[in-house]
Amino acid sequence: MKFKNIAEAFNYYRNHSKAEIEKRTAEIGNLINTDPNIDIQELNIELEGLKQAKENIEERSQGSQQFNPITGMGFAGATENVKGDVFESTEYRNAFFKTMLGQKLTDVEERTFKRAMEIVDTEKRADAFSTTTNSAAILPTHTLNEIIKKARTMGGLISHCRSFNIPSNISVPIGTPSTKANWHTEGEKVDSENPSEGIAKVSFGAYEIIKIFSISASSKKMSISAFESYIIEELTNCVMECIADSLVNGTGEGQGTGIATGITWNGANSFTFTDKVAYTDLTQMLAKLKRGYSAGAKWAMNNATLYNSIYGIVDTTGRPIFIADPKNENIGYILGKPVIIDDNIADDNIFLGNFNYLGYNIPEGIVVETSRESSFKYGVIDYRALAIADTKPLVAEAFIKLSKQE
Secondary structure, three states, X not given: OOOOOHHHHHHHHOOOOHHHHHHHHHHHHHHHHHOOOOOHHHHXXXXXXXXXXXXXXXXXXXXXXXXXXXXXXXXXXXXXXXXXXXXXXXXXXXXXXXXXXXXXXXXXXXXXXXXXXXXXXHOOHHHHOOOOOOOOEEOOHHHHHHHHHHHOOOOOHXXXXXXXXXXXXXOEEEEOOOOOOOOOOOOOOOOOOOOOOOEEEEOOOOEEEXXXXXXXXXXXXXXXXXXXXXXXXXXXXXXXXXXXXXHHHXXXXXXOEOOOOOOOOOOOOEEEEOOOOOHHHHHHHHHHOOHHHHOOOXXXXXXXXXXXXXXXXXXXXXXXXXXXXXXXXXXXXXXXXXXXXXXXXXXXXXXXXXXXXXXXXXXXXXXXXXXXXXXXXXXXXXXXXXXXXXXXXXXXXXXXXXXXXX
């Protein structure tokens, strides 16, 4: 059985017998020692869940709480337990926002929040963040998903690139338009292909984004849904905007890497113009882009470049090359390719490519910590959002650049 995280493994095994847990632990140890192709990360999640389930059984048997052999639960917590990923649960979501607001938690919410903090500690997730208080907590999964969903509506490259949620500094494969199949003569040997061909690898770093914002102390009276909406808006405007800028201009030094600086631009993948963009400049870009990336290719530029440099260009028959989208699904099209407007892109810079090969990674979610002391005399509560993130072009050959000659 596969488990997505430690909490899921713990919840599955916590009602098993100690003997069953020890037997499964031994089986996993044997698999690790004998099968070189086994998924070690997957088994480590299960092992940690087994370990915590065993410790839970031992604690109950030692009388740390009164144990009810009929229900299989302690009297001290004889109510329902959260199943599955605790960070996705409604109980954790309520506990998180009530904690941020300083509101009282129910018994179930208290236990769920405590369990979540134990998981954070076990997974060493909190070690990735420079938190300064003991009131820091991981943003609920639902809320983080809403922030990412909202970021998709911001416009710009962040709405068209790929988002990841994978551990930092681990190389992962990225599929590319690869080798085609070959004709085969019946009866002849078929040579296997190198599995690394057509596969790019990417490793995301770990850079910290920090934003402090304040809200009136009277926010304690806010409903959970209202406060969640405020948090989603605030974090989208600060954390995701920071990522959006990094996707274009990130230097890779203490921050993510952007498309403008993260690709080596030379005669093989870029063009320049001296005064005005010409029709042939754009057709040359299309011709230069490899066919495998052309199918999903889009233009990207800022608003000024579109209307100052592109809007007046016509083709050889005198027709404008920029066609506004009558359905308003896109800004418009240039030579049949959709246009993305991103004002993080510098003036007189135009990119053409498949932006599915540009990505950002948020491996640890977003941590929010609160302080009621730092701005006590002003009657406000300070919140500090921390995110570990990285951005980078995944496949350099997926992009072509046109810029004004300096």
